[in-house]
Amino acid sequence: xxxVTQTPKHLITATGQRVTLRCSPRSGDLSVYxxxxxxxxxxxxxxxxxxxxxxxxxxxxERFSAQQFPDLHSELNLSSLELGDSALYFCASSTTTDTxxxxxxxxxxxx
Amino acid sequence: xxxxxxxxxxxxxxxxxxxxINCSYSVGISALHWLQQHPGGGxxxxxxxxxxxxxxxxxIATINIQEKHSSLHITASHPRDSxxxxxxxxxxxxxLIFGTGTRLQVFP
Numbered sequence: 001x002x003x004v005t006q007t008p009k010h011l012i013t014a015t016g017q018r019v020t021l022r023c024s025p026r027s028g029d030l031s032v033y034x035x036x037x038x039x040x041x042x043x044x045x046x047x048x049x050x051x052x053x054x055x056x057x058x059x060x061x062e063r064f065s066a067q068q069f070p071d072l073h074s075e076l077n078l079s080s081l082e083l084g085d086s087a088l089y090f091c092a093s094s095t096t097t098d099t100x101x102x103x104x105x106x107x108x109x110x111x
Numbered sequence: 112x113x114x115x116x117x118x119x120x121x122x123x124x125x126x127x128x129x130x131x132i133n134c135s136y137s138v139g140i141s142a143l144h145w146l147q148q149h150p151g152g153g154x155x156x157x158x159x160x161x162x163x164x165x166x167x168x169x170x171i172a173t174i175n176i177q178e179k180h181s182s183l184h185i186t187a188s189h190p191r192d193s194x195x196x197x198x199x200x201x202x203x204x205x206x207l208i209f210g211t212g213t214r215l216q217v218f219p
């Protein structure tokens with residue numbers, strides 16, 4: 001158990017819908033990272049937050065947004081969903097630029 | 112060409128064999144990570160390296176910064192080592208770039 005929690009575990013929705021994925025980092029970790037793992041593209045970095053502020057941005061679509069709240073939990077919002085957004089979404093947390101601890105992931109299926 | 116290349120893509124071994132997975136990268140990095148992804152999907156961070164060698168149990172990771180190459184070795188492999196092993200390099204402060212992974216199957 002990494003100490004990082006993600007909800008929900010599984011999410012099935014339809015094209016055009018909007019969903020929110022939630023991540024609670026390990027106690028004391030200020031950094032939260034979001035990753036997408038799809039079958040055809042592997043793991044890709046989406047975005048990072050540090051203590052509530054956006055710190056780095058990767059291959060995140062404009063339809064996707066994220067935020068980190070004062071209690072340090074983070075949410076990834078995915079809107080106008082397409083079939084190609086079906087993937088595993090991982091959250092990870094770290095204290096510094098050291099080891100990242102991964103959550104169990106949310107499996108999103110868009111039908 | 113991917114910035115991070117792993118080889119082999121797939122690897123099968125008999126229990127007890129010594130295993131090597133390679134990772135080459137083409138960009139400047141501040142650190143390199145080795146991750147293990149279990150069949151159920153969970154990801155565990157195995158090592159973070161910026162130079163030299165690290166050992167944890169039966170796992171050894173090495174990195175050669177000049178040659179832009181890292182290896183992950185598993186000694187006395189066991190069926191429970193069956194997983195996907197992913198190399199990731201850190202550029203700048205935090206962004207990770209991932210390799211496509213090496214799928215390892217160890218048979219009894």
